[in-house]
Amino acid sequence: MTPHPPLTPFPWHDCLLLIALIAFNGLFAMSELAIISSRRPKLEAMAKTRKGASAALALSAHPGRFLSTMQVGITGISTLAGAVSGETLGGPIGERLAAMDVPNAMAWGFTVAIVVTTYFSLIAGELVPKQIALKAPEQIAAFTAIPVLWLSRLTAPAVWLLDKSSALVFHLAGMTREAHNQVTAEEVRLTITEAFQAGVIEENERQIISGVIRLADRPVREIMTPRTEVGWLDMEADIPTLSKNLASMPHSRMPVAIGSVDNIIGVVHSRDIVRVLMRGEKLDIKRLMRPAPIVPDQTTVMAALDSLRLAEVPLGLVHDEYGHFEGVVAPADLLAAMSGHFVSDVEGRNDPSIIEDKEGHYILSGSLSADQMADKLGFELDEDRDYATVAGFALSVLRHLPKIGEYFTSNGWLFEILDITGHKIEKVGVSKADGENREEN
Secondary structure, three states: OOOOOOOOOOOHHHHHHHHHHHHHHHHHHHHHHHHHHOOHHHHHHHOOOOHHHHHHHHHHOOHHHHHHHHHHHHHHHHHHHHHHHHHHHHHHHHHHHHHOOOOOHHHHHHHHHHHHHHHHHHHHHHHHHHHHHHHOHHHHHHHHHHHHHHHHHHOHHHHHHHHHHHHHHHHHOOOOOOOOOOOOHHHHHHHHHHHHHOOOOOHHHHHHHHHHHHHOOOEHHHOOEEHHHOOOEEOOOOHHHHHHHHHHOOOOEEEEEOOOHHHEEEEEEHHHHHHHHHHOOOOOHHHHOEOOOEEEOOOEHHHHHHHHHHOOOOOEEEEOOOOOEEEEEOHHHHHHHHHOOOHHHOOOOOOOOEEEOOOOOEEEEOOOEHHHHHHHHOOOOOOOOOOOEHHHHHHHHHOOOOOOOOEEEEOOEEEEEEEEEOOEEEEEEEEEOOOOOOOOO
16 A cells, blocks of 8 residues: 655635634624614714714615615625635644545545635625624624725725626616615504514503504594484573583583584683682683684594693584584593503493404494404504494495394404494494305395
8 A cells, every 4th residue: 555645734724714714604694784774863872972873874775876886795705714614624624534535535525615604604704694683783883884985995896896887787787876764553563563473572561552543544424423322411401401511421521512512612621610600609610611722633633632731621513524513532532542442431331432342242332432342353444434333334335224123244243233223333242254154135
């Protein structure tokens, strides 16, 4: 057997150089993903105390130049790493394989060097750094942004060339490089749902936040107390009648009208009336009245809230486009629409808006918000709908005033009219529709 020639010393210093290159590659990969994933509001808050956050904001403001800088760094390091692994490690590894009588030892040596280098480059130079970046993007972006900014200045000519070249490609393709960072309401709702599922927020918090988003652009007529349910005082009534009506009012602020609820002239606070009666003074409702703001029925909920904040009396009189009185809106209506009615505000206290049995069947009040119904049953309503309650939803589907026992299916649910008073739908039963249910009306 021919003796093997003596082995050349293994280039451990080149191994250290390769490890350093992989580490730098990981730093670039981590910095790139961290800056891209960082939330701008959080970086702006950190920028007050950390220069690195300001540098990260400067980089993210020009994504084309930033990505070009990162590509220059990563490509340069990858090229050096490939050269080191192939030229300086392939030969020594091949010699040692040849000493073990491995066929094609030199070819295998280069293969082993490239495979091992690629493996560690993927793990230590890409995957692990990027996973770290996703865990704390803003902190890592602030830590690495200043060195990246220096690199951007050092490699300015190459960065400029790459940036302009990519801009030219976008132009030829008829595309724009400007990012559209608009957040839709649906994305916010999905984020809230994810936060709830992750245990970050509680169910009642989710309902309130979702309620605010849902109601922001909805018309005020969807949350108002309708005309037929408005309690009011007749200014022409005598003291015994006023006292009786006052005792039956569910709210402290009451509309005052002359003869009819359609002729409201102001609002009076119950405590002002009680104060006058306790002093034994003559009750003059007109003197105690205060003007109430007029709110068009298509005003958004948030705009109505602003009007109530600025008004002398936080009770708005809702009118339609023809000037007809439709109902009243108060801060309590806004709160109830977001978080649900309070037990003390529900007439009779034994008539909840939603009743659910063990089999998953529901009895819904006709005056229940259509949005609350949709949330409970798990489906979406049309944004351009012209109804606000469960009763309105039923009428929009049936297209006529139904009779007790009439039914229809919608969104996988069977709805049945359970109770009607006059022309008003009071109760609707809801159960899951299946193949055996009756056909849709």
